[in-house]
Amino acid sequence: xxxxxxxxxxxxxxxxxxxxxxxxxxxxxxxxxxxxxxxxxxxxxxxxxxxxxxxxxxxxxxxxxxxxxxxxxxxxxxxxxxxxxxxxxxxxxxxxxxxxxxxxxx
Amino acid sequence: xxxxxxxxxxxxxxxxxxxxxxxxxxxxxxxxxxxxxxxxxxxxxxxxxxxxxxxxxxxxxxxxxxxxxxxxxxxxxxxxxxxxxxxxxxxxxxxxxxxxxxxxxxxxxxxxxxxxxxxxxxxxxxxxxxxxxxxxxxxxxxxxxxxxxxxxxxxxxxxxxxxxxxxxxxxxxxxxxxxxxxxxxxxxxxxxxxxxxxxxxxxxxxxxxxxxxxxxxxxxxxxxxxxxxxxxxxxxxxxxxxxxxxxxxxxxxxxxxxxxxxxxxxxxxxxxxxxxxxxxxxxxxxxxxxxxxxxxxxxxxxxxxxxxxxxxxxxxxxxxxxxxxxxxxxxxxxxxxxxxxxxxxxxxxxxxxxxxxxxxxxxxxxxxxxxxxxxx
Numbered sequence: 001x002x003x004x005x006x007x008x009x010x011x012x013x014x015x016x017x018x019x020x021x022x023x024x025x026x027x028x029x030x031x032x033x034x035x036x037x038x039x040x041x042x043x044x045x046x047x048x049x050x051x052x053x054x055x056x057x058x059x060x061x062x063x064x065x066x067x068x069x070x071x072x073x074x075x076x077x078x079x080x081x082x083x084x085x086x087x088x089x090x091x092x093x094x095x096x097x098x099x100x101x102x103x104x105x106x
Numbered sequence: 107x108x109x110x111x112x113x114x115x116x117x118x119x120x121x122x123x124x125x126x127x128x129x130x131x132x133x134x135x136x137x138x139x140x141x142x143x144x145x146x147x148x149x150x151x152x153x154x155x156x157x158x159x160x161x162x163x164x165x166x167x168x169x170x171x172x173x174x175x176x177x178x179x180x181x182x183x184x185x186x187x188x189x190x191x192x193x194x195x196x197x198x199x200x201x202x203x204x205x206x207x208x209x210x211x212x213x214x215x216x217x218x219x220x221x222x223x224x225x226x227x228x229x230x231x232x233x234x235x236x237x238x239x240x241x242x243x244x245x246x247x248x249x250x251x252x253x254x255x256x257x258x259x260x261x262x263x264x265x266x267x268x269x270x271x272x273x274x275x276x277x278x279x280x281x282x283x284x285x286x287x288x289x290x291x292x293x294x295x296x297x298x299x300x301x302x303x304x305x306x307x308x309x310x311x312x313x314x315x316x317x318x319x320x321x322x323x324x325x326x327x328x329x330x331x332x333x334x335x336x337x338x339x340x341x342x343x344x345x346x347x348x349x350x351x352x353x354x355x356x357x358x359x360x361x362x363x364x365x366x367x368x369x370x371x372x373x374x375x376x377x378x379x380x381x382x383x384x385x386x387x388x389x390x391x392x393x394x395x396x397x398x399x400x401x402x403x404x405x406x407x408x409x410x411x412x413x414x415x416x417x418x419x420x421x422x423x424x425x426x427x428x429x430x431x432x433x434x435x436x437x438x439x440x441x442x443x444x445x446x447x448x449x450x451x452x453x454x455x456x457x458x459x460x461x462x463x464x465x466x467x468x469x470x471x472x473x474x475x476x477x478x479x480x481x482x
Contacts, residue, residue: 003144003250003302003328003458032227034257037366048302048358051197051247052225053254055367056305056358065114069329073151075457082198085224 004048004055005070005079006063007031009041024049024083025067025076031086052086113330122334123157129341136162137293138340139430141283142300143170143458144328150467152330162337165430166460168282168386169300171247172199173428173452173459175275176384178414180205183244183273186409187218193236194220195229196244203452206416210244226258226272233262233270240269242405245276249306252276252394253367256374259396262403273405274396277381279303280311281392285383287319291431296340298333299325301355306371308363309351316349327355374400384418384452385425424451427460434464441465 007024187194381393453459
């Protein structure tokens, strides 16, 4: 339940623009865009992601700083684990995402 | 300047630290509450307390969703999980939080089907892939997280999903701040306002704190410079005898909040008449419940919830720490019976809990060089 993980929108994946494929610290996952319905992001935009939902658009500089911040806070690993655990991917779960069944922060 | 240099605009960090020293009246002891658990974590992690003057005391607020949930709600959740037909899905943060009968993780070890999910939409997916089971999502969080649960419930309804429901424990930040301000044993000068929660609710809901309570509040980001700049802004207001809401985190927080998120919440949730908080007791209209239009997806309607009310272990002083009356290390169990490895209370479990933050960073003093680098 990392508070905010930055990601870059690679592709808007649904016709109703409700989800996007996002690159989050090297992991690609599908993220829900429903909370940005009034301020819809486009491919190439950076967003802050919380529990699988894009919460707000941010600048690339802010995103880079946020990533450094997560790693300084010792949360980068948990963030990647969390993102890897998002089940919003169409691919079958990998052994890595199953390993997400560890308590956060361990 | 090694460590400061690792941040954006290091010269501004030094400047803000100097400005704080200049603004802080040596005759006054400042008590500033950071409401949000994410800020508590950042403050300890960056060793920010060490670069503040002695007379600026940061008080840790109630903004850690895992911490404020009373033990009874965990027991209630696990009572639902006892149903052999149920898959009980919770965020990883909840897994080690103790109820009276143990934590969700211990419940899992006893053979109950308890799963970690990272997103509420994953719980929907679990329901779709396990049609013979009923998936219960253990929803927690402030307004930061509640909109995601709201969209998930809207989706469950539009999918006509029959085997999915939400055990709703969402709480709202404003009544908690009000309860803190009403608490007779609490004297505060100002507030560092929540960052991500405010992306949803905006800054307007804090106006009463400034107008009625005459306390300055600055909505703040999570970088060291954000926190220092917010303290500068608060000290300036205090010096000038002002009390207003300011937004230091404009790059993420719009003044009006996120209308799409607020709309989804309003569609799905309504205020509970009252809800119990750890440490703060029962607070009226402080939590969200699922509207009757969504009753089919409300675990509390679909299952018998015992409504357990239990007090925390007597020796643990989680409530006082949560209210900011006690510092984590002033609790009798801190670092002894209660540690991140063997948590007695929730504040030692969550990374946003002040006990865990204090134990992991202050205790070990893992990362103090901000001070050293400033003086170097």
